[in-house]
Every structure is written in C-alpha cells, then in structure tokens.
Amino acid sequence: MALTGLFLILFLVVHLAGNLQLLAGDGGRSFNEYSHFMSHSLLIQTVSKLNFTFIILHVLYSVWLTRQARAARPQGYEGKSALQTTSWSSRNMGILGTLILLFLVVHLKGFWYELKFGAVPTISYPDSPESLPNAYKVVCMAYSQAWYAGFYVISMIFLGFHLHHGFQSAFHTVGLSNYRYKPLIRTVGNAFAVLVPLLFALIPAVMYLQSIGY
Numbered sequence: 001m002a003l004t005g006l007f008l009i010l011f012l013v014v015h016l017a018g019n020l021q022l023l024a025g026d027g028g029r030s031f032n033e034y035s036h037f038m039s040h041s042l043l044i045q046t047v048s049k050l051n052f053t054f055i056i057l058h059v060l061y062s063v064w065l066t067r068q069a070r071a072a073r074p075q076g077y078e079g080k081s082a083l084q085t086t087s088w089s090s091r092n093m094g095i096l097g098t099l100i101l102l103f104l105v106v107h108l109k110g111f112w113y114e115l116k117f118g119a120v121p122t123i124s125y126p127d128s129p130e131s132l133p134n135a136y137k138v139v140c141m142a143y144s145q146a147w148y149a150g151f152y153v154i155s156m157i158f159l160g161f162h163l164h165h166g167f168q169s170a171f172h173t174v175g176l177s178n179y180r181y182k183p184l185i186r187t188v189g190n191a192f193a194v195l196v197p198l199l200f201a202l203i204p205a206v207m208y209l210q211s212i213g214y
C-alpha cells in the first residue's frame with residue numbers, strides 16, 4: 001500500500017509539472033509539444049502501464065486492508081476514542097479514496113481516453129515541419145464548462161485530505177518516520193498535501209476564467 005502510494009505521489013509531482021505548462025501563456029504550444037513527446041516515448045509508455053497497475057493495486061490493497069482491520073477488531077479500542085487520537089483525514093481515507101477514484105474515472109475518460117482514441121484536432125506551427133495533436137484545445141474545451149472545472153477544484157480538496165494522511169502514513173510504513181525524521185516528514189507532508197492539490201486546482205480555475213474572458 002505504502003509503496004504504491006509513494007509511486008503515485010511521485011507521479012503526481014511529474015504530472016503537475018507537465019500540466020502547469022497549460023498556464024504558460026503560449027497558446028498551448030509547450031503543452032502540445034510535451035504531450036506529443038510523452039505519447040511517443042517508450043520509457044513514458046512503460047511508466048504509464050506501471051502507473052495504471054499501481055493505481056489498481058493501491059485500490060485493491062485498500063479494500064483488503066480495510067476488511068482485515070475490521071475482521072481483526074470488530075469492536076473499537078478501550079480508552080481514548082479514535083476521535084481524540086486520529087486526524088479526520090486518517091479516519092476517512094476510504095471515502096476520500098473512493099471520491100478520488102470517481103474523479104479518476106471522469107478524468108481519464110475526459111483526457112486520457114479522448115487524447116488516445118478520440119478525434120483530436122491538430123495544429124501546425126510555422127517553424128515546425130510536423131503538425132501536432134492539439135491536446136491543449138481538448139483541455140481548454142473541457143475547462144470552459146463551469147461544472148467540469150468546478151468538479152476538478154472540489155476533487156482536489158479531497159485529494160488534499162487524502163494526501164494529508166497518505167503521505168505521512170506511507171513514510172511511516174516503510175520505516176522512515178522515526179523520531180529523527182518524523183517532524184520533517186510531517187512538515188513536508190502537510191506542505192505537499194496543500195501545495196500540490198492547490199496548483200492542480202489552479203489550472204481548471206484559471207482556464208475556466210480565461211474561457212469567459214478574464
């Protein structure tokens with residue numbers, strides 16, 4: 001669970017860096033070139049398969065672990081209640097994960113599937129010999145719909161809470177969260193859980209505002 005989670009955390013950083021090019025203000029050229037490169041690199045295509053495998057494993061493990069934990073302790077602990085000893089995000093990882101899975105289904109249908117199997121318009125640049133699939137336009141069209149952009153922004157709040165517990169928990173499970181590193185991991189985890197979803201949310205928010213003329 002922790003290893004698949006750590007891989008997905010790494011994926012999020014790379015994915016965010018790539019997607020922030022949507023806001024480069026160059027009419028989408030850098031994003032289109034990046035997207036074209038990603039879809040033609042053998043290494044990236046292999047990582048992509050690994051990525052899908054890890055998402056599925058992460059979900060399956062979470063279901064299995066939840067069942068095991070319930071079977072092992074049908075009744076709660078004596079003494080302080082979970083409300084006093086655990087964070088809200090740690091108690092709601094299941095529901096947060098389910099909401100993120102729902103987000104992923106909508107997200108992959110809208111972008112990944114569309115770019116791979118849909119009728120994507122192409123664009124050519126005067127100083128470049130080949131025309132490129134206009135992935136930027138596909139994203140622009142999607143985020144020009146208020147409900148779609150809003151769905152992303154709200155989903156990023158769920159992602160933030162999921163990461164708030166998941167980041168620290170993953171480091172704890174692999175044994176790195178000892179008394180020496182724990183404060184550092186907590187600080188970095190908290191910053192990660194705020195910054196990454198915030199920057200992801202910024203993209204649909206800005207692109208929606210641009211689409212209505214701001």
Ligand code: HEM
Binds near residue numbers: 039100108139
């Ligand atoms: C503003 C936010 C986001 C934008 C604009 C965005 C954009 C994209 C695009 C364009 C693709 C298709 C890439 C391609 O196949 O060429 C993609 C794939 C994907 N996205 Fe996102 N994404 C965003 C947020 C997220 C978030 C928050 C997650 C995870 C929680 C995520 C998970 C994925 C996954 C798993 C894929 C498939 C990648 C692969 O082929 O391995 N995305 N995204």
